[in-house]
Amino acid sequence: MYSKLLEAWKKEKETAEIQPLTKGFYADLVTYIKRIREERRMLDERTVRGRLLLQEEENIRRMTEELIQARYKKMVQATSIGETIPAVAIAEEEESIYKNICTQVDCFQSFIKNLLLGKIQPETKKISSGHMVVRFLKEIPEIVGVDMRTYGPFKPEDVASLPKENASSLVKQGVATEVETQ
Numbered sequence: 001m002y003s004k005l006l007e008a009w010k011k012e013k014e015t016a017e018i019q020p021l022t023k024g025f026y027a028d029l030v031t032y033i034k035r036i037r038e039e040r041r042m043l044d045e046r047t048v049r050g051r052l053l054l055q056e057e058e059n060i061r062r063m064t065e066e067l068i069q070a071r072y073k074k075m076v077q078a079t080s081i082g083e084t085i086p087a088v089a090i091a092e093e094e095e096s097i098y099k100n101i102c103t104q105v106d107c108f109q110s111f112i113k114n115l116l117l118g119k120i121q122p123e124t125k126k127i128s129s130g131h132m133v134v135r136f137l138k139e140i141p142e143i144v145g146v147d148m149r150t151y152g153p154f155k156p157e158d159v160a161s162l163p164k165e166n167a168s169s170l171v172k173q174g175v176a177t178e179v180e181t182q
Contacts, residue, residue, distance in 0.1 A: 001032035002056065009063040018074040018089045026093045033060060072097065079105045084173045087141040099143055106169045132167035134176035135159050 011019045036057050043050040078085050079101050090098050136154040143151050145163045154160060159179060170176040
């Protein structure tokens with residue numbers, strides 16, 4: 001697992017785009033960290049093996065933190081300029097983080113837009129209960145709506161009714177288009 005982490009860390013550091021992780025990457029990493037800690041607990045840290053395991057654990061911690069921070073930073077940067085990150089690049093464990101980033105960016109852009117229109121919104125905005133019907137232009141994985149319900153996955157030409165906040169975000173990202181209902 002150490003070599004898989006090292007490879008993922010290097011790729012993420014060397015490229016501008018978020019890199020796909022192998023399926024189960026984070027689960028394997030957690031298992032690996034637990035194994036190293038358990039092995040360290042049973043060894044005297046003054047032994048060569050004990051010192052090597054300590055150093056390995058420190059390297060794993062540093063690479064893991066840097067990997068996750070780099071991936072988060074790339075998600076924020078892409079979302080802030082309206083780019084959609086391919087679903088294959090986001091690990092299952094990161095999906096809710098990515099969706100929250102999208103929601104926050106939408107709120108931020110809405111704040112700017114309203115401010116420039118001479119409107120000031122209260123700090124806490126109530127989530128409307130309305131839905132919007134959209135037609136998907138691109139394939140996307142399951143999403144968790146602002147109502148905490150799961151929607152999708154969707155393929156091109158699928159039509160769905162989603163919470164307005166989520167639907168608007170997908171339309172802004174160019175993933176879906178609004179369907180007029182009357």
